[in-house]
Amino acid sequence: MNLILFTFIVLLGFTSYYFGRKKAYTIQSTKKRLTALPQFYGYYLAIWCAIPAFIIFSLWAIFEPTIVKLLVLNDYSNQGYLDDELNLIYEKTKALSRGQFTGEITPFIEASAEKYLSLRSIAQSSKVVIVLSIIIASVAYAYKRISSNSRTREPVEKFLNAVLFTASLAAILTTVGIVFSLIFQTIDFFKVIPLFDFVFGTHWYPAKAFVRDSSEALDPTMYSDTFGAVPIFAGTFFIAFIAMCVAIPIGLMSGIYLAEYASTKVRQYAKPLIEILAGIPTVVYGFFAALTVGPFLKELGTSMGLEVSAESALAAGGVMGIMIIPFISSLSDDVITSVPQSLRDGSYAMGATKSETIKRVIFPAALPGIVGSILLGVSRAIGETMIVVMASGLAANLTLNPLESTSTITAQIVVILIGDQAFGDPKTQAAFALGMSLFLVTLCLNIVALRVVKKYREKYE
């Protein structure tokens, strides 16, 4: 039904475009001067035809379920039901009206199912009537405006401008959406678990929260030793540190080599090849780390008499480092190439060798940009999920031994939220709290990094 109505609105929109344009030609044929190109008459009529109807249509789709629910559940008010029970009744009603109800049918529910169906059919038919009358009214208005040959280009362009502006708000809306989805759960979480325990606690054992019988009231003291995030934060930064130990030397040196030494031919092939590393999906790296690097390190360790966990931080961090190499190499390559040639010439003129020039002149000059690129790399390492989930441990160990397994923020979020989630459970909320801390940390890193890079760019432009 909705689809038919929607298609109908769209078709009407297209037809009214042709009618509008035709009207413009008729006006033109009476030797009157048009105020805009004929197609603007068409656009004008089409916009007036489709947009108001479409707005009503979407509003209806958003509010109809809520209003129907309120009306159906009205019968049950004053009977002392809890919200959850009311929701259950409503779900049963809907299931019954679709004929998919399997439980025991009580007369109450049968009555509400009938009411539900009749309300739905009233809503459907009134929607069609209202949408059609809106279309008729707005088209009549717009057609009158067209016939009197009033301006059409300006309103159409204003409308387009408004559409463009709305689209540009999407980025803000996404940010708002992220903050919004994280903040409520996080606040609820901190109502149960004190912030202090979360930030300074050293025991992370969210599975404990599962043992709770759901009928019991929440007992905060139960969780006092469950949600201490220190091991998680430590693990996150530790793995990121290992990753950067691999990525910075290799990435930076290859960036320098590509920018300063490599012939055009080498550059032409090596650069895209290295960048392939950035295009490989992270789940593939995770598989590689878990299946190849982890067991390899374990065997290597055993042959040297070391005890290496198959899911060591070293394997996850090392592979993550490989993933980050291209970010650092191409960003530092860009940064180094944009250092003005005059600085190099000056240094060569003083008799410095190429490497001395790079180390003493170019590197200091490019340092802010390089730092920025490294910070972006760190932010990526902290936010990386799949490699850690697949190759590093899932139990949170507080350790600084790269051969043991640790866990990270992202891995814990996945572990907690994989499968079914119960909103309102401290365990689920803990995942959102972790997400919030991840968002804040990466946000700070990104802002600083982007600032530094931007400042640096301005310096040499």
Next chain:
Amino acid sequence: MNKNKEQLLNKRYKAEQRFRLYGQSAIFMALLFLTIFIFKIFSTGYSAFQKTWLIVPVTFDAELMMLEQNPSKEDIQDADYYDIALKSMADLDPNANEDQENELKRMVSYFFEKEIKNELLNDPSLIGKTKEVYLTASDDLDQVFKGNYPRDLPEDQRRVSDYQLKIFDQLVANGKVESKFNISFFTNADSREAELAGIASSFMGSIFSILVCLMIAFPVAVLAAIYLEEFAPKNRFTDFIEVNINNLAAVPSIVFGLLGLGVLLAIFQLPRSTPLVGGITLSLMTLPTIIIAARASLKAVPPSIREAALAMGASRMQTTMHHTVPLSMPGTLSGTIIGLAQALGETAPLILIGMVAFVNTIPGSPMDPAASLPVQIYIWAESAERGFVEKVSACIMVLLAFLITMNLFAQIIRHKFEKKWS
């Protein structure tokens, strides 16, 4: 004094050479990683494109199948195939006792009944006759045939018994084991049995997610880019939008998963595990990438084009829509494809919105539960069966092939259609 100078110079030249070597080895290391990586994936994955079949003589005994004389198509459809299937496996070793018969049965996939049934449906005249039928080998034997199975392990650590291996070796010696191209890997949905598992469901899931993502992200991003590049006044608000876009581009993907979970699933009550929700989540992620690409390519259109159009009396909107935007399209499109390729490889947000559920049907619309290719890789990689290892690598190969094609396509669009202004 002179000697000293020479020594110093030599030292400096050596340092120069060392530095150069560091650079070369860094590049070498990066490329080495890439090579190991690709080699490893291909060497473990290529065998998944082959599938092992056992050729087993099956007697279509009407009595065992409970078929009357001259059965209709429906009768054949409803007949009982279990007994003849069991019997034909048991007949491989006439001296087998009951336990051994069971082991014989487990040498083929549990799908064997259906394979025998299809054979008869294709040729109803087979009733009462004996024919050699191709049956899918169990995934352990499949691995044995491909040489990936450690046969020298003690028997209690293997899933294949000595008895099964003996019979299997006999079959191999008689030429009754064949390896053919594995079509079912591309046409089957996911399965708990490695020998039957395929990528069709996750492939369709990926396609649907990417389409939803494209349909949302592309128009919004292009419109936003047009506004920001051509119409936006330079003020604090537009600066704020810019900062937002740049930050969003660097927000970890898992946070978008939380957004999908907390807003799309919890508040808007959209159906879980569906490509629809996955696509919307991915579209929010690719939005900044496409906006940045579209802005860059709008910026690259020289101002003279705009000035010429304006001078001819076009309005700003007309100038933009008729001249600037069409000229910027190649760059925008290639940026979009690259953004979509990123979205195609994304796993974490999809796991959070439940696209990790076990789906053994092929989704027909974006509203059906599905997995996606990267999530399928994750699911298979987490499962313990040996047969899944090569499936994972093969799935990775398919995914990489896709990504490479998309990137090539983006390159081609960029080089073929983009105008060079000079």
